[in-house]
Amino acid sequence: MEKINAELFTLTYGSTVRQLLIDNEENVDAVNVQLDKMGYNIGIRLVDEFLAKSSGARxxxxxxxxxxxxxxxxxxxxxxxxxxxxxxxxxxxxxLIMDDNPMVDFVELPEQYSNLSYCNMLCGVFRGALEMVNMRVECWYVRDLLRGDDVFEMRLKLLEVTAESYNDED
Amino acid sequence: MTTYFAIVSREDSPIYEADLSVAGKKDKEETSHLHQFILHASLDIVDERMWDTNNMHIKVVDKFNELFVAAYVTAGRTRLLLLCDTRNEDGSKQFFQEVHELYLKVLLNPFQGVNTPIMTPSFDQRVRNLARKYL
Incomplete structure (x- = not known):
């Protein structure tokens, strides 16, 4: 796997969130939605890379x-x-419980953004990735390190397992 | 003992100020305005003197009666200014260096602008701890 510097990644993600806040005129809820959407689009591609490079069992x-x-x-x-x-x-x-997350190094959430789900992109990634392997899920944060909890806790909920559909048109 | 500390951004807006005088001997309201004034008045001299040296710490730049102003300029031209009534060069050097580290950490926070005041309470607390240690 190719690797990048962790700080570069952290700061890039930070700037992304910051820019989204500016673009959405500080509307925190809209930013949460946007982050989720971006994550979804990442997830539906990322799952392919994961399946290609990991050697886990089915x-x-x-x-x-x-x-x-x-x-x-x-x-x-x-x-x-x-x-x-x-x-x-x-x-x-x-x-899913995470003690640490490289995305939130250096970050301190200011009071006016206390509703911001800073790592919401991750939820979107899970949603996107699992959808591509036929599982429709919902994902949200229960506990967030940035909001004063001691760990990150993400709740994953399986909505349905979609059936494989084939299009034999040719 | 009088100690007053300020950070001025590269665009010349004050982003952090703290009265670090030893508690119990706080000066009256009027003099603390004076301290702020002396500190900011020394900025011009800091801007001139920073080109004379390779060091970030430019020692005592200004004097007003028995008050000394020491300065430290970071690579991004953010200026750390310290007003003291004693000449304590080693202490202030250590203090500046450690505050510089703290400042860098704060700056890495994506929600902190270069030109916006530092409101983080933990930063304030750490600066005060450093002041107690070195000054």
Missing amino acids: CRDFKEAAEMIAKHGLKMFLGVTASVSNWNADNTECS
Whole structure:
């Protein structure tokens, strides 16, 4: 895997968020949506790279997919790992817990942006990536280091497993 | 003991100011305005003197009665100014260097502009701790 300097990455992401805030006239909710959308577009491409370069076994269910993201996906693209916990009874909802995230180094959220979900792009990436492997999910932050919690906790919720559809037109 | 500290951005707007005088011996309201005034009046001399040396720390640049102004210019021309009533060059040098480090960390925050005041409470607290240690 090609690597880039972590600080360059952190500052680039920071400038992106900053610029989005300016472009959306400081409307924090609009920025959250925009970050999610950008993440989605990254995710639907990133999953291909992940599948091409990782050598994991095929995931059979959502549980394995979540483990795969936490242990290998995040490792490959962010250099961190997360732990998966808090499963609900029918295994459709779980939490990814990260102690550290290189995206938030140096960042301190000013008070007027306290609703900003700074790492919302990550949610979008998961959503996009899982959609490409036939799992429609919803993803949001439950705990956020920048808002005073001690860890990042992202909630992943499986909405449906879409069936593979083929277009035999030719 | 009187100590007053200010950071002035490269566009000449003050981005951080703190009265670091030892508690209990705080000066009256009127003199603290005077301190601010002396500090900012020395900016012209700082701008001139910074070209005479390769060091970022340019020692004492101005004197007003028994008050000394020491300055430190970062590579980005952000000026750190310190008003003291004692000549303590080693202490102020250490202080400037450590504040410079703190300032860099604050500057890396994407929400901190180069020209906007530093409102971070932790920065303020750390500067005060450094002042207690070195000055």
